[in-house]
Amino acid sequence: MSIFISFILAILSSMLIDNVVLSRFYGICPFLGVSKKVKSSLGMGIAVVFVIVIATVICWPLYTYVLVPAGIAFMDTVAYILVIASLVQLVGLFIKKKSPALYESLGIYLPLITTNCAVLGVAQSNTDQGLTFLNALANGVGTSIGFLLIIVTFSCVRTRLESANTPKAFKGLPIALITAAIMAIAFMGLQGLFSGIKL
Amino acid sequence: MSSVGYLILAIAILVILLATFIISFVAYRRTPLPKGCEHLKMDDQKCSSCGHSECSFYKGEEKE
Amino acid sequence: MSREKGYTKKNFLKGLIAENPLFVSILGTCPALATTKSIEAALGMGLLFTVVLICSNILVSLLRKLISEEIRTPAYIVIIATFVTMVKMMTNAFLPELYSTLGVFISLIVVNCIVLGRAEAYASKNNVFDSLIDALGMGIGYTVALLIMAFFREVLGSGMITFGTIFTFIPKFSIPILKCVKDGVVIYDYSIQMFQNPAGAFIVFGLILAVIAFVKNRKAELKAYQEKQEKLKKAEAARLAAAAKANETSGGDK
Structure with missing residues (x-):
């Protein structure tokens, strides 16, 4: 039971306290680029959750049971990017063949995920920090759900910003970045959320 | 297993990964789009998440 | 290929101003936000980035007739990842402080859209010299952009510009601007922590x-x-x- 609780806490902490976009700065490109409409940000977010979780499940054992015993742990980045890129292509292929409906909502965002630093960043930091498999999985799930949460929230704010009367020089990206800063300040308030909980 | 065996296994796995990537990439490019999805585009008409038209993935989407 | 006069200069300068990767094309934003806490870290990131960009541009340009159109992207990703791994190991060996400061962001150069974008858009179509100049321009443009951001963040956030913490081969010294510390005593402090x-x-x-x-x-x-x-x-x-x-x-x- 204690393992389960710590698993949930690890998910929550990598989702809220160490939020992927606002405090670790992974995946800023899609965060700024695909967040103009709520629908597209939802599609991108779900696709990212999907790929990050599967990539974590593959990359951690690959590193621990194959690369480290063979003594080529330095090849980790190459291995991870290969795993992620082929994963994205395979998922895209599967969706194209089997589910046109899913392709309609996720298909165009899939190829962009290969160059999303959140995916590689999570895989890399999992092994760099020497996490256990369960913690790595929690980190993957938490990070990706945190990304989904933040990109959808941000797109909601941005649709409102479109109709707001902003100064001309701030139209578009600058005001979006200032908004992100305010969100980051809000998320800073969550630090120490679990400091009172003892395990 | 000896360390040399592990090394060979690891390199084999890396090569397999590379092969998977290339094969799946080519297959993905060649698979036709499902019906009704031929004219899907990014909402912004321009993929701004990966910069302007330089991203190859975007160009690929446009061509299809 | 017929080339107009001054093409090389134009090619170099476009990365600095007209097509600045960070401020004009808004590419490579993740490291730009994450590694600009101090000027030294930004400089280190910019240098590593420039090295990877130059190497990958040269190799892609050399191989441009060998790599078929169909498998271009996978080949480029593998080339870039190899160079990033090499740069990462070099940094770990010679500049361990820089390695631990930048952390995972050295690996993330692989998925930086600028490197892949330059390989696809420029190096795959142009000769080695032009690709080298293009990479130099883009790399220096990106580094300068990072330095501008880091300058504001370090001056406003910590109040002084400190050198020597990451590049340990130069003596450690700091220039007081908004905050002055002498012999461990804070004389004045007008820095705004939030910018860090x-x-x-x-x-x-x-x-x-x-x-x-x-x-x-x-x-x-x-x-x-x-x-x-x-x-x-x-x-x-x-x-x-x-x-x-x-x-x-x-x-x-x-």
């Missing part, structure tokens, strides 16, 4: 983009105004000429 935090990174980046948009808008508006004035002048002159002509003819009638 993630929120500060977003604010600095947003404000810089706003300033750039402001300058661009002003230029465009000034140009539009001048064009309008010229058109008005022309119309006025034409009207006057027509009036004079009409006057002449009518005067002739009388």
Whole structure:
């Protein structure tokens, strides 16, 4: 039971306290680029959750049971990017063949995920920090759900910003970045959320 | 297993990964789009998440 | 290939200003926000990035006739990942402080859109020399952009510019600007802590983009105004000429 609780806490902490976009700065490109409409940000977010979780499940054992015993742990980045890129292509292929409906909502965002630093960043930091498999999985799930949460929230704010009367020089990206800063300040308030909980 | 065996296994796995990537990439490019999805585009008409038209993935989407 | 005069210079300068990867194309934003806490870290990131970009551009340009159109992207990703691994190992060996400061962001150069974008858009179509110049321009442009951001963040956030913490081969010293510490005693401190935090990174980046948009808008508006004035002048002159002509003819009638 204690393992389960710590698993949930690890998910929550990598989702809220160490939020992927606002405090670790992974995946800023899609965060700024695909967040103009709520629908597209939802599609991108779900696709990212999907790929990050599967990539974590593959990359951690690959590193621990194959690369480290063979003594080529330095090849980790190459291995991870290969795993992620082929994963994205395979998922895209599967969706194209089997589910046109899913392709309609996720298909165009899939190829962009290969160059999303959140995916590689999570895989890399999992092994760099020497996490256990369960913690790595929690980190993957938490990070990706945190990304989904933040990109959808941000797109909601941005649709409102479109109709707001902003100064001309701030139209578009600058005001979006200032908004992100305010969100980051809000998320800073969550630090120490679990400091009172003892395990 | 000896360390040399592990090394060979690891390199084999890396090569397999590379092969998977290339094969799946080519297959993905060649698979036709499902019906009704031929004219899907990014909402912004321009993929701004990966910069302007330089991203190859975007160009690929446009061509299809 | 026929080339106009001064192409090399133009090719180099475009990465610095007209097509600056960070401030104009808004590419590579993740490291730009994450590694600009201090000027030294930004400089280190910019240098590593430039090295990877130059190497990958040269190799892609050399291999451009061998790699078939179909497997271009996978081949480029593998080339870039290999160079990133090499750079990472070098940093770990020779500049361990830089390695631990940048952390995972060295690996993330692999998925930096600028490197892949330059390989696809430029190096795969041009010769080695041009690709090298392009990579140099883009790399230096990106480094300068990172340094500008880091300058504001370090000065506002910590109050002073410190050297020697990451590049340990130079002696450690700091230039007091908003905060002055002498012999461990804080004399004055007007720094704003927030600029060292993630929120500060977003604010600095947003404000810089706003300033750039402001300058661009002003230029465009000034140009539009001048064009309008010229058109008005022309119309006025034409009207006057027509009036004079009409006057002449009518005067002739009388």
